[in-house]
Amino acid sequence: MDIDTLAKGIGLFSSAITALRQAIELMPDGSKKSEAVAALQRAERAFKIAEAETAKKLDYELCHKHFPPEIMLSGDDTTWKCPICGNEKFTGLQVGSIPLS
Numbered sequence: 001m002d003i004d005t006l007a008k009g010i011g012l013f014s015s016a017i018t019a020l021r022q023a024i025e026l027m028p029d030g031s032k033k034s035e036a037v038a039a040l041q042r043a044e045r046a047f048k049i050a051e052a053e054t055a056k057k058l059d060y061e062l063c064h065k066h067f068p069p070e071i072m073l074s075g076d077d078t079t080w081k082c083p084i085c086g087n088e089k090f091t092g093l094q095v096g097s098i099p100l101s
C-alpha cells in the first residue's frame with residue numbers, strides 16, 4: 001500500500017470514529033452504551049497505532065514514553081517534542097547524515 005492510500009484511509013477512519021462518537025453520545029445511558037464506548041475506545045487505539053505507523057513512514061519521530069505512541073512535532077527536523085507528555089528527542093547528529101564529500 002502506498003503512503004497516499006494509507007493517509008486517505010486514515011483520514012476516512014478518523015471521520016468514521018468522530019461520527020461514531022457523536023452517535024454514542026446521543027445514546028441513553030445503560031449497558032449498551034457502555035459496550036459501545038468500550039468498542040469505540042478499542043477502535044481509537046487501533047487508529048492511533050495506524051496513524052503512528054504512517055507518521056513513521058513520513059519520517060516523523062514517535063514518543064515511546066506511552067502507548068499508543070504519540071507523533072512528535074518539530075520546527076527544524078532535528079529537535080522533536082511530544083505534544084502529550086513534553087518528551088523531547090534530538091535527531092540532528094546521526095551517523096550517516098553527514099555528507100562524506
Ligand SMILES: [Zn+2]
Pocket residue numbers: 063064065066070082083084085086087
Ligand atoms: Zn510523549
